[in-house]
Amino acid sequence: MTATHPSAGSARRRPRGTDRQSRAGIAFVAAYVLLLIAFGVLPTGYAIYFAFTNAGGTFTGFSNFITTARDFRFMDAVGHVALYLLFWLVSLVVFVVSLALLLHRLASGTVSKSLRFLFYIPGALAGAASVLVWLFMLDPTVSPVSSLLGTLGFHTFGEVIAPGNLPLLFTVIAFWTGAGGWIVVIYGALNNIPQDVMEAARIDGASAWQTAWRVQIPMLRKWIVYMVILAFAGGAQLFVEPQLLSLASTGVAGRDYSLNQLTYDFAFQLNNINGAAAVSVELLVVSVAAAAVFVARSGFFDAD
Numbered sequence: 001m002t003a004t005h006p007s008a009g010s011a012r013r014r015p016r017g018t019d020r021q022s023r024a025g026i027a028f029v030a031a032y033v034l035l036l037i038a039f040g041v042l043p044t045g046y047a048i049y050f051a052f053t054n055a056g057g058t059f060t061g062f063s064n065f066i067t068t069a070r071d072f073r074f075m076d077a078v079g080h081v082a083l084y085l086l087f088w089l090v091s092l093v094v095f096v097v098s099l100a101l102l103l104h105r106l107a108s109g110t111v112s113k114s115l116r117f118l119f120y121i122p123g124a125l126a127g128a129a130s131v132l133v134w135l136f137m138l139d140p141t142v143s144p145v146s147s148l149l150g151t152l153g154f155h156t157f158g159e160v161i162a163p164g165n166l167p168l169l170f171t172v173i174a175f176w177t178g179a180g181g182w183i184v185v186i187y188g189a190l191n192n193i194p195q196d197v198m199e200a201a202r203i204d205g206a207s208a209w210q211t212a213w214r215v216q217i218p219m220l221r222k223w224i225v226y227m228v229i230l231a232f233a234g235g236a237q238l239f240v241e242p243q244l245l246s247l248a249s250t251g252v253a254g255r256d257y258s259l260n261q262l263t264y265d266f267a268f269q270l271n272n273i274n275g276a277a278a279v280s281v282e283l284l285v286v287s288v289a290a291a292a293v294f295v296a297r298s299g300f301f302d303a304d
Helices: 007-012 018-051 063-069 074-106 109-124 127-137 146-151 163-191 195-203 208-219 221-236 240-248 259-268 273-298
Strands: none
Touching (some): 074 109, 074 221, 074 259, 109 163, 127 163, 163 221, 195 208, 208 221, 221 273, 240 259, 259 273
């Protein structure tokens, strides 16, 4: 006969409250999954269906993709978005990481909280509101920084928003709107770096630059990749900035400056829903492919 230890049964018991926590977790996940299906999966499937069919619902293969790619505005829009993404992603990585490192090193207590709040304020504005603010800031006749614009050689609103300046202007607007939130996120990630690691760097005589470059930034790699993936997906969908600028400047930016604008034009001006869906699916494929490359090359899901 084998004696059973009296505590064996109790050892297998789940801690009190575990079942309730599990049910709560399942409820939250289920709500997210339902919303994901309703507003993510189903619309995506609907767009894919339209992209491969014609107005009558007949399967047409890649016909819609070929037709939109041959549109005389398509490659120009691709170039505009690609140049904007280059400026946007480089500025985001360099300045967000640099500002977060400076904030983490120099600020503490009330100063730190105040600066993080100031960084985050622009992100509270909707995209359209941010563009309207910048339309005011970029007009030398009413801008509070008109003297600076004049020093840079810009004396009229038309000179400021010349087509060659648009990628840089859109980058500035996007950075002002979205960088503050990422600074707060990276700052929080810096606080999660173990203190013994930082102390070891100091004992080894590492300077502030060496500590940042060889210790902190490598440990922030996954957060930076996460930021780049979301920023790429958002930047590829550039729409509000050129659309409002086009309306405010009687077409300087153009109604088809970006791919999303071109999609809007196909759908609501040319009544070509299938072509609009094709461009949308192309944006989806490019964003997913870019995310896959970033994840694979960075070891994003590797255990530390």
